[in-house]
Amino acid sequence: MLEVKNLTYSYEDGTKALENVNIDLKKGKKIGIIGANGSGKSTLFLNMVGILKPKRGNILFNGEHIKYSKKYLREYRKKVNIVFQDPDKQIFYSNVYDDIAFALRNIGYDEEEIKSRVDKVLKRVGAYDFKDKPVHFLSYGQKKRVAIAGILVMDGDVILFDEPTSGLDPLMTREIVNIIEDISKDKNIIISSHDMNLIYEICDYIYVLEKGKVIKEGLVNEVFTEKEILERAGLEEPWLVKIHKKLGLPLFKDEEEFFSYWREKYGSGIDWS
Numbered sequence: 001m002l003e004v005k006n007l008t009y010s011y012e013d014g015t016k017a018l019e020n021v022n023i024d025l026k027k028g029k030k031i032g033i034i035g036a037n038g039s040g041k042s043t044l045f046l047n048m049v050g051i052l053k054p055k056r057g058n059i060l061f062n063g064e065h066i067k068y069s070k071k072y073l074r075e076y077r078k079k080v081n082i083v084f085q086d087p088d089k090q091i092f093y094s095n096v097y098d099d100i101a102f103a104l105r106n107i108g109y110d111e112e113e114i115k116s117r118v119d120k121v122l123k124r125v126g127a128y129d130f131k132d133k134p135v136h137f138l139s140y141g142q143k144k145r146v147a148i149a150g151i152l153v154m155d156g157d158v159i160l161f162d163e164p165t166s167g168l169d170p171l172m173t174r175e176i177v178n179i180i181e182d183i184s185k186d187k188n189i190i191i192s193s194h195d196m197n198l199i200y201e202i203c204d205y206i207y208v209l210e211k212g213k214v215i216k217e218g219l220v221n222e223v224f225t226e227k228e229i230l231e232r233a234g235l236e237e238p239w240l241v242k243i244h245k246k247l248g249l250p251l252f253k254d255e256e257e258f259f260s261y262w263r264e265k266y267g268s269g270i271d272w273s
Ligand SMILES: Nc1ncnc2c1ncn2[C@@H]1O[C@H](COP(=O)(O)OP(=O)(O)OP(=O)(O)O)[C@@H](O)[C@H]1O
Pocket: 011, 012, 013, 015, 016, 017, 035, 036, 037, 038, 039, 040, 041, 042, 043, 044, 194
């Protein structure tokens, strides 16, 4: 599994973007990295996938320090990969199918195997219907699905999502959330965002970044009830947390928790269906 140990990173111009950051993916299946603009989320992700190299500290995968040779990174990115915020950074081919097939062709799979794998991921992200379309005709949300499919087709272990819903309308946001939830059933995922509602809904363990430092980590319910920490990090409480607090209710993560609390307290007098 992936681990970040005492990571410090500074850019060429001297900006210290990360300082002594520790992240352990074993702590949750769906890890959230939250922080305001410029807090270091993207820098952290770029270090985790080996695009940037730590000035101090290490990235460990399955207990071993990652290496920075081309050969090592090619193998590493079959296991750990990133879906960038901007899908245009990720899509290189003018045709959807070819773009997703690219990595598999590079590895040397035969075309039959490639077709079966590509079709499978296209269906999984709801992009099968436009698989033969030129990429420049796709909407932003459709490109986002193609970018996710391009990573998913590698069938790795860990996927990092950098601001996965930024720039999407509510309907497309919901669809991307559903795709991420589905992917998280068989992969470890890590999501960076300043959308607290999204992180609250999806993630189980959270790290809060402020000016390159982790100022808090913990289970969702522990982190999101700490208003001062969120304010310090320049973030807002999720709307659901605000409502819980106003109503004096304990913090429920999902409908199931809410209904079982309600049934226990008030019996089954109300028909919620
Ligand atoms: N190439 C670069 N050269 C110099 N400084 C940089 C570079 N990229 C990022 N930074 C700086 O590093 C710090 C962390 O930036 P980073 O992009 O990692 O934050 P972020 O949390 O991802 O922000 P956002 O939410 O806006 O994407 C900021 O102060 C930023 O200005």
